[in-house]
Amino acid sequence: MVDPLERSFSETDEEIMRGTYRALREHGYADLTIEQIADEYGKSTAAIHYHYDTKDDLLAAFLDYVIDQFVSTIHEVETTDPAERLDLLLDKLLVDPEDHQDFLIALLEMRSQAPYKEAFGERFRQNDEYVRYLLETVIDHGAKKGVFADVDSEHVARAIMTIVDGARTRAVIHDETEALATARRAVEEYVDAVLFE
Amino acid sequence: MVDPLERSFSETDEEIMRGTYRALREHGYADLTIEQIADEYGKSTAAIHYHYDTKDDLLAAFLDYVIDQFVSTIHEVETTDPAERLDLLLDKLLVDPEDHQDFLIALLEMRSQAPYKEAFGERFRQNDEYVRYLLETVIDHGAKKGVFADVDSEHVARAIMTIVDGARTRAVIHDETEALATARRAVEEYVDAVLFE
Numbered sequence: 001m002v003d004p005l006e007r008s009f010s011e012t013d014e015e016i017m018r019g020t021y022r023a024l025r026e027h028g029y030a031d032l033t034i035e036q037i038a039d040e041y042g043k044s045t046a047a048i049h050y051h052y053d054t055k056d057d058l059l060a061a062f063l064d065y066v067i068d069q070f071v072s073t074i075h076e077v078e079t080t081d082p083a084e085r086l087d088l089l090l091d092k093l094l095v096d097p098e099d100h101q102d103f104l105i106a107l108l109e110m111r112s113q114a115p116y117k118e119a120f121g122e123r124f125r126q127n128d129e130y131v132r133y134l135l136e137t138v139i140d141h142g143a144k145k146g147v148f149a150d151v152d153s154e155h156v157a158r159a160i161m162t163i164v165d166g167a168r169t170r171a172v173i174h175d176e177t178e179a180l181a182t183a184r185r186a187v188e189e190y191v192d193a194v195l196f197e
Numbered sequence: 198m199v200d201p202l203e204r205s206f207s208e209t210d211e212e213i214m215r216g217t218y219r220a221l222r223e224h225g226y227a228d229l230t231i232e233q234i235a236d237e238y239g240k241s242t243a244a245i246h247y248h249y250d251t252k253d254d255l256l257a258a259f260l261d262y263v264i265d266q267f268v269s270t271i272h273e274v275e276t277t278d279p280a281e282r283l284d285l286l287l288d289k290l291l292v293d294p295e296d297h298q299d300f301l302i303a304l305l306e307m308r309s310q311a312p313y314k315e316a317f318g319e320r321f322r323q324n325d326e327y328v329r330y331l332l333e334t335v336i337d338h339g340a341k342k343g344v345f346a347d348v349d350s351e352h353v354a355r356a357i358m359t360i361v362d363g364a365r366t367r368a369v370i371h372d373e374t375e376a377l378a379t380a381r382r383a384v385e386e387y388v389d390a391v392l393f394e
Contacts, residue, residue: 028312028313030227030310030313105309105312108305108308108309108366109309109310111305111309111366111369111370112302112305112306112308112309112369113227113306114369114370115225115302115369116225116227121370124370125370125371128370128371155379155382155383158379158383159360159379159380159382159383159386161363161367162360162363162364162367162376162379162380162383163356163359163360163363163383164363165362165363165366165367166358166359166360166361166362166363166364166366167359167363168366169305169308169362169363169365169366170358170359170362172308172309172311172312173308173311173318173321173322173325174322174325179359182352182355182356182359183356183359185352185356186352186355186356186359186360186387189356189387189390189391190383190386190387190390192390193386193387193389193390193391194386194390
């Protein structure tokens with residue numbers, strides 16, 4: 001698996017990505033235009049097309065950018081104590097994203113288009129695989145140290161991501177803060193039950 | 198709360214709804230046209246417009262229809278034994294929907310448009326409220342009979358629906374059968390932990 005951090009974005013790319021982020025939050029994905037992204041970027045559509053042929057190319061690169069940002073915040077979790085590390089990872093997944101409902105909306109729109117746009121599906125799967133890898137690793141490490149029960153870590157990681165994806169989806173239809181808080185509490189109950197049985 | 202079964206669909210409505218279902222599975226939501234629905238229905242677009250002014254009106258009615266269908270299958274769960282009833286409800290939510298990935302895709306597309314189309318959001322929320330009500334009722338009943346622990350049934354119902362929505366979302370990006378099976382196993386582990394502590 002390629003470490004997402006091996007990619008690098010130039011300063012121009014970064015600026016285009018930040019413009020794309022603002023445009024997605026403002027307008028959503030379905031009707032988003034390069035013009036709207038250019039407005040947020042503060043330059044012409046030609047300046048964007050110089051770097052990206054199509055809107056979908058730009059948005060696929062944007063998903064790479066989002067994954068990189070997420071991976072950077074994950075790297076802030078520096079503790080190696082298994083229980084503490086798992087707890088902080090779950091916070092990164094379910095607590096820190098609060099107050100970005102408009103972004104969660106745009107991401108769910110892109111996710112729902114993944115079956116039609118392979119470049120999107122590939123990136124969502126890559127990110128999911130990476131996070132599950134981190135979860136499995138900390139669970140296996142904890143089991144080895146005798147802190148956690150000896151569980152099917154692949155299943156537990158998938159179960160945790162099911163709760164995380166449920167929260168992200170419910171945040172779009174229901175009250176976002178409540179959806180994330182419910183999921184954080186549920187994942188705690190779940191993890192306590194299976195890892196500290 | 199209005200019991201969804203109080204609504205009724207005429208035979209013509211039913212036929213249009215079945216055509217809509219086939220068209221959604223075939224073409225997805227984003228680019229769906231009334232022409233495609235008319236093709237599946239086997240009549241003219243005028244015949245559809247006679248009943249529904251716009252595509253969104255038709256799709257809002259379609260969501261009502263889907264909710265009614267779902268409620269009908271829920272009514273098949275006739276046992277009143279709390280543990281058995283909860284188990285069968287979870288099967289209805291996570292086992293029976295298998296092999297309908299193309300429909301789950303269309304539903305996720307509509308769900309992602311809920312923030313822009315209040316008629317969609319309202320129906321997704323109504324269905325969610327109804328299912329949570331069923332779950333809360335069986336959990337409270339079990340607690341009263343001393344079969345389940347005395348828990349915060351509203352939270353547990355929300356947690357269960359977070360897992361269900363996570364499975365529905367993951368089915369679109371990942372392997373559907375695996376996503377639903379993981380969620381069924383996770384919800385069992387969760388329910389066992391909180392209700393039989």
